[in-house]
Amino acid sequence: MSSSQTRQVQVLDNILKANDYLARRLRQDWTRQGTFVINLLSSPGSGKTTLLEATLPQLKERYRVGVLEGDLETERDARRIRAQGVPVIQITTGGTCHLESHMIEQAWQQLAQDGPFDILFIENVGNLVCPASYDLGEHLRAVLLSVPEGDDKPAKYPKAFRGSQACLITKCDLLDYFDFDLDEAMRLARDLRPDLKIFLTSARSGQGIDEWMAYLEERRLVVPAQV
Amino acid sequence: MHELSIMQDLFRQLEGLANEHGARRVLSLEVEVGEFSNVVPELLQQAFLAFRQAEPLLSGASLHIRSLSLRLRCRGCGHEFSPPRLAFRCVRCGAGRVETLQGEELLLRNVELEVPQAQEVAS
Numbered sequence: 031m032s033s034s035q036t037r038q039v040q041v042l043d044n045i046l047k048a049n050d051y052l053a054r055r056l057r058q059d060w061t062r063q064g065t066f067v068i069n070l071l072s073s074p075g076s077g078k079t080t081l082l083e084a085t086l087p088q089l090k091e092r093y094r095v096g097v098l099e100g101d102l103e104t105e106r107d108a109r110r111i112r113a114q115g116v117p118v119i120q121i122t123t124g125g126t127c128h129l130e131s132h133m134i135e136q137a138w139q140q141l142a143q144d145g146p147f148d149i150l151f152i153e154n155v156g157n158l159v160c161p162a163s164y165d166l167g168e169h170l171r172a173v174l175l176s177v178p179e180g181d182d183k184p185a186k187y188p189k190a191f192r193g194s195q196a197c198l199i200t201k202c203d204l205l206d207y208f209d210f211d212l213d214e215a216m217r218l219a220r221d222l223r224p225d226l227k228i229f230l231t232s233a234r235s236g237q238g239i240d241e242w243m244a245y246l247e248e249r250r251l252v253v254p255a256q257v
Numbered sequence: 258m259h260e261l262s263i264m265q266d267l268f269r270q271l272e273g274l275a276n277e278h279g280a281r282r283v284l285s286l287e288v289e290v291g292e293f294s295n296v297v298p299e300l301l302q303q304a305f306l307a308f309r310q311a312e313p314l315l316s317g318a319s320l321h322i323r324s325l326s327l328r329l330r331c332r333g334c335g336h337e338f339s340p341p342r343l344a345f346r347c348v349r350c351g352a353g354r355v356e357t358l359q360g361e362e363l364l365l366r367n368v369e370l371e372v373p374q375a376q377e378v379a380s
Contacts, residue, residue, distance in 0.1 A: 033373075034281065034373050034374055036284060036370070036371060037369070037372050038367065038368075038369055039274060039367065039370060040366070041270075041274065041367060041368055042366060043270060043365050044364060045263055045267050045288070045363045045364065046266060046363060047270075159259070163263075188343050189293065192293075221344035221346065222343070222344070223345065224354070225353065
């Protein structure tokens, strides 16, 4: 019979260090290649794919654009993007409620065969909680909040707003039909991130879409500073 | 609900540590979870129990979670405070540039391992 002893080990390691390490490597690679990467976060149905559909026709005239689509199941969103003539890879997580950097690395290897790219959009799984914990190597994180969801979402899902540099309030053409207090939503969002850049948009009317694209172009130019 | 994914990452770390030390079992572990870490301690504890049932390495192990409250420091006036409500603004001067001192942790702090007794070397 073998005896055993107890050993105490001090670790002090971030539990998500494997994800974060790979995310940093991806960010370095993209920065070197001149690919500006945007991670889009929101609840299901806030209009991430619709926003892409509203911007891709113009962006693809000037830039080489690619998209990684995250969903639990189905190729539906990828089909919508493909219809725009933009290279896209669908990542189906099979139940995982967020994307992680190893999923991105795999899908990127596939997508890169159609590259190089100036701009890469990552459409995260629709969920305002879990995706906020995972760095995917992006240069810009943008959170979408649609008018029908209600103005209290920043307070309920603070990490998604704290961790994003930009916020798009989408479906603003519906403001007249919902009790959505725009000032309150912006105040709550800026409580979490005072320098948050906020866009009021509607893919249907075109409101704010040019401003959003101009912001992307501006941010793209400062990417080399982020290595 | 990404606590199962986080538990998966944590388990890989524990496996690595057990290999490194030649351990047979993890007896206990201490994890720090910040109030603003996006992780619910109760759900992490449940995920741990699910892993413990499936993984012999964790058989009988206990998870101790230390919750850490949010502490901020103003980059303008240097004031350190616990925000009375979730707002990243200085409660003294109102500036919006604050840094987090504590409360965003998701950290494996300590592990207690069961390792085989070293053989005594005959003199």
